[in-house]
Amino acid sequence: MVDLSVDLGFLKLRNPVLAASGTFGYGLEFAPFLDLNAIGGIVVKGLYFGPREGNPPPRLVETASGLINAIGLPGVGVEKFAKETLPHLRKHQTAVLVNVCGASDEEYIRVIEHLDRHQGIAAYELNISCPNVEKNGVCPALNSDHTFSLVKMAKQASRLPIIAKLSPNVTDIVEIANAAEEGGADGVSLINTVLAMAVDIETRRPKLSNIFGGLSGPAIKPIALRMVYQVASAVKIPVIGIGGIMSGADALEFLIAGARAVEVGTANFIDPAATLRIVGEIEDFCRANSHDRIADLIGTLKI
Numbered sequence: 001m002v003d004l005s006v007d008l009g010f011l012k013l014r015n016p017v018l019a020a021s022g023t024f025g026y027g028l029e030f031a032p033f034l035d036l037n038a039i040g041g042i043v044v045k046g047l048y049f050g051p052r053e054g055n056p057p058p059r060l061v062e063t064a065s066g067l068i069n070a071i072g073l074p075g076v077g078v079e080k081f082a083k084e085t086l087p088h089l090r091k092h093q094t095a096v097l098v099n100v101c102g103a104s105d106e107e108y109i110r111v112i113e114h115l116d117r118h119q120g121i122a123a124y125e126l127n128i129s130c131p132n133v134e135k136n137g138v139c140p141a142l143n144s145d146h147t148f149s150l151v152k153m154a155k156q157a158s159r160l161p162i163i164a165k166l167s168p169n170v171t172d173i174v175e176i177a178n179a180a181e182e183g184g185a186d187g188v189s190l191i192n193t194v195l196a197m198a199v200d201i202e203t204r205r206p207k208l209s210n211i212f213g214g215l216s217g218p219a220i221k222p223i224a225l226r227m228v229y230q231v232a233s234a235v236k237i238p239v240i241g242i243g244g245i246m247s248g249a250d251a252l253e254f255l256i257a258g259a260r261a262v263e264v265g266t267a268n269f270i271d272p273a274a275t276l277r278i279v280g281e282i283e284d285f286c287r288a289n290s291h292d293r294i295a296d297l298i299g300t301l302k303i
């Protein structure tokens with residue numbers, strides 16, 4: 001038996017594989033495809049306070065090795081989620097994390113204060129990549145002062161742990177991770193999508209109605225891995241690795257580079273049971289290489 005459990009300090013997971021926000025619905029949609037109890041956790045689709053439509057189509061483009069999305073964070077809002085989804089989701093023996101969004105700092109806090117009244121959430125993942133109306137649409141994740149102040153506010157408002165989800169669209173990811181840690185974040189997760197675009201040569205129009213979108217999938221894995229390694233080397237709080245993880249081997253690269261857990265995103269669109277398959281592949285690797293505990297592999301990169 002391989003012990004796949006990992007300890008984030010504020011949260012123990014049965015295994016290090018979580019479903020990434022926005023690629024796994026609100027979790028229950030994937031119950032027909034896999035046993036939700038068998039994965040480490042589910043990060044539900046980003047929630048603003050109220051319901052939202054998102055951007056008009058086209059809002060998804062496939063690329064050579066990934067996906068560009070400009071979905072625009074549609075969602076059901078906190079009330080409907082807490083009333084209709086959470087009671088079913090929390091019956092599962094897997095960690096439920098809520099990806100918290102806000103068009104203003106105040107909205108993030110309203111989302112947290114509302115959800116804090118309900119049971120069954122293990123932690124909040126603060127999606128600091130939302131366009132902020134008070135900062136001309138610039139998201140908090142691009143600025144260390146804003147990251148610091150927003151994380152601090154969220155931490156003070158919340159009874160639950162806060163994980164700050166970082167954007168790769170910055171010059172110095174370590175500076176932003178440090179700001180999140182100083183603001184009181186219990187952990188950081190990275191990376192969100194990489195800013196990208198695609199052009200239709202027939203119409204000479206952008207392929208996305210929003211012009212820009214976020215690139216995800218295998219194309220971004222080396223960038224994500226580099227950033228996870230840099231951040232894990234610089235902060236004391238746990239790091240969750242995200243970006244292009246399609247297999248157990250991909251996940252193991254992140255764990256060896258210092259991530260204590262990983263999130264799987266775009267892979268769910270190709271194989272809805274990808275998270276569970278990846279858990280199995282990690283276990284097979286450990287067994288084949290006589291590693292009794294996955295935790296012993298974390299941060300063991302030899303330089």
Ligand SMILES: Cc1cc2nc3c(=O)[nH]c(=O)nc-3n(C[C@H](O)[C@H](O)[C@H](O)COP(=O)(O)O)c2cc1C
Pocket residue numbers: 020021022023045046047067069071073099127165191192193215216217218220242243244245263264265266267
């Ligand atoms: C269609 C789509 C929707 C997403 N929605 C969210 C979201 O609501 N909140 C969030 O923080 N990240 C969101 N993301 C980003 C993913 O959670 C993840 O950080 C990113 O896709 C990189 O991982 P991957 O390469 O495994 O997909 C979304 C990604 C995709 C492709």
